[in-house]
Amino acid sequence: MGVGGWVGGSTGRDEVEINTWQASVTNQQWFLFPPFGRRSRIVAGFFLHLILRTRNGGYRRSEKEIQRWGRLRIVGRNERELELRETKVAVYGKGGIGKSTTSCNTSIALARRGKKVLQIGCDPKHDSTFTLTGFLIPTIIDTSQVKDYHYEDVWPEDVIYKGYGGVSRVEAGGPPAGAGCGGYVVGETVKPLKELNAFYEYDIISFDVLGDVACGGFAAPLNYADYCIIITDNGFDALFAANRIAASVREKSHTHPLRLAGLVGNRTSGRDLIDKYVEACPMPVLEVLPLVEDIRVSRVKGKTLFEMAEHQPNLNYVCDFYLNIAD
Known part of the structure; x- marks a missing residue:
C-alpha cells in the first residue's frame, strides 16, 4: 500500500x-x-x-x-x-459416528452453493480431510517442526491445501499416539491461522473435532465458533454424547455468542430415539441421512459422495441430503 x-x-x-x-x-x-x-x-x-x-x-x-x-x-x-463476514461452524459427535465424512461432504455442498470454504481437521490422526484428496496432508505441527517453530516463516500455502470442489483444508495434527496432549494442540491451532490472516479469506470455516468434549482442549473450537452441529445416529450412545456436547455449547454460550445449529442423523434407518431426544431437549434436526453403504465406502475409497456420484449417478440423491444441510 x-x-x-x-x-x-x-x-x-x-x-x-x-x-x-x-x-x-x-x-x-x-x-x-x-x-x-x-x-x-x-x-x-x-x-x-x-x-x-x-x-x-x-x-x-x-x-x-x-x-x-x-x-x-x-x-x-x-x-x-x-x-468480517466469515461464519465459523464446529462439528462434534461421538467417535466413529461419521463426523469427518459428513463434514467433507457438507463442505463441498457449501462450495456448490457458492461459498468459499476452509475445513480445519482438529484430530491428531489428521485424517479429517482425507476424502477431499485421497491422501493425508502435512499438519500444522509438521510444518512448524520443519520451520523450527518460527511461525513468522510459515505462510498460508505451507499449511492450507486445496481439495476436491475447491474446498481448502488444514490439519492441526498432534503428538504421537500415547504422548502429549492432543487437546492442547487443537486449542493452539487457531493461533497461527489467525497470525496468517487465513480466516479472512473464507465465507465458511468448519472445525471437524474428534470425539466427545472430553476436556477444555477439545472444546477449544467452540471458543471461536458461531454455530455447533452435532452428528449422531439413532442409538443411545451417540445421543448420550450429543447431550454432553449440547451442555458444553450451553456453557460456552455464556462467554461469547455461540448457537447450537442442530443435529444431523448419519446413516440411520430410523429416528425414533432422535425424536424422543429433541422432544426432551428441543433443538433442530437439520437432516437424517439414510443407511446407505456407499457413505461408509466413500471413506475407504478416499472420495466424497459428490466425487463418487460423477461416476455413479444413483448417488445423486444422497448428495441432496448434504445440500439440504448446506441450505
Whole structure:
C-alpha cells in the first residue's frame, strides 16, 4: 500500500502550533494531517505506513484483500474497527459416528452453493480431510517442526491445501499416539491461522473435532465458533454424547455468542430415539441421512459422495441430503 498523498498546506519548521494528526483508510489511500516540515512529514509517513501495515497483520495481506473481505478504519492511534463476514461452524459427535465424512461432504455442498470454504481437521490422526484428496496432508505441527517453530516463516500455502470442489483444508495434527496432549494442540491451532490472516479469506470455516468434549482442549473450537452441529445416529450412545456436547455449547454460550445449529442423523434407518431426544431437549434436526453403504465406502475409497456420484449417478440423491444441510 503506497502513501496516497499529503493533505493540507506546508506548515513550515518555525510554526509553533502543533496539531494532532489523524489517519484513515479509505479506498486504499492514506490521508495525513502532520504538523511538521516536508522532510519530517516524509519520514513520519514512512514509519506510520510500516506501523499500520504491521498492525494489520504485516506485509502478508494487501489492501485489496482488506477491501474485499472486510472494512478497516483507523482513527487516531487507538480505534480499530474490522468487520468480517466469515461464519465459523464446529462439528462434534461421538467417535466413529461419521463426523469427518459428513463434514467433507457438507463442505463441498457449501462450495456448490457458492461459498468459499476452509475445513480445519482438529484430530491428531489428521485424517479429517482425507476424502477431499485421497491422501493425508502435512499438519500444522509438521510444518512448524520443519520451520523450527518460527511461525513468522510459515505462510498460508505451507499449511492450507486445496481439495476436491475447491474446498481448502488444514490439519492441526498432534503428538504421537500415547504422548502429549492432543487437546492442547487443537486449542493452539487457531493461533497461527489467525497470525496468517487465513480466516479472512473464507465465507465458511468448519472445525471437524474428534470425539466427545472430553476436556477444555477439545472444546477449544467452540471458543471461536458461531454455530455447533452435532452428528449422531439413532442409538443411545451417540445421543448420550450429543447431550454432553449440547451442555458444553450451553456453557460456552455464556462467554461469547455461540448457537447450537442442530443435529444431523448419519446413516440411520430410523429416528425414533432422535425424536424422543429433541422432544426432551428441543433443538433442530437439520437432516437424517439414510443407511446407505456407499457413505461408509466413500471413506475407504478416499472420495466424497459428490466425487463418487460423477461416476455413479444413483448417488445423486444422497448428495441432496448434504445440500439440504448446506441450505
